[in-house]
Amino acid sequence: MVELQGRTAVITGAGRGLGAALAMSLAQAGCELILCGRTLAAVERVAETVWQATGARPTCIEVDLASSESVQRGVEAINRLQRGVDLLVNNGAMWLGASDEPHTAEDVLSTVNSAVTGTFLFTQGLLPLLRQSSHPDIVTIGSISGLPNALMRDVSVPFYAAKRAQAAIAEGLQQMLAGTPLRSIVVHPPYLDDVQPGSPEWAAVAERAKGARGTTRDVVEAVLFAVTRPRHVSLSIVLDADDGGVFATQVD
16 A cells, blocks of 8 residues: 655645545644645644644634635745645535525535535645656545436435536546556545544444445545555545435435
8 A cells, every 4th residue: 555654635624524524634644734725724633633642733724615716816826835736535515405495696606616626626726746746646535426317315416416526626636647657536425424533423434334324434445545556546435325325215
């Protein structure tokens, strides 16, 4: 397995949930972290937890992926750090569930812009730093909602469309970056239970029986597996679960 020690990892949506679990796990694997999120205070709380657990203090940057101006400021802030980037995890996105009421224009724009426009512009802005690395990876956290013919269940049409487009970004990057050192990796999770490193729930994931829901730990382990493969292998991973997965008929 390829080691991650000393690599610089940028994580969007790092203020909670999967982003927080990725932050802790990548720090424990030896990565130096740049944590980005819409609410700086939330990202700083995650950074404090990482520092207390590992002794490594992440850099925190406010980035609202729904705002192109915020994305540009975030890219400029990372460039001012004067260091290359080895791993970009595009985890940030806005959830918008199905509703009997019309969605507001603000909610629709934020959902689409965070997953699509903001994700692409942020990635594009960091490409020069990624190209400085000898082992650069872009990991996009998609969704089973982004798979062809996926059931909508309780997601809104804007979220469904945004995740389909986000999958296209990851696939388009694979084509664009073919023949270069850069890999584009995508992981499509099912509906997830949020468990965090160090908790009893995190430890208990390994004992879950078939039929249980997926967890943030499953996604983290898929990401770690993908980025530690030899450089000639680039993965697209669909995580499935009987409850909340591709073939599930309903979500609690």
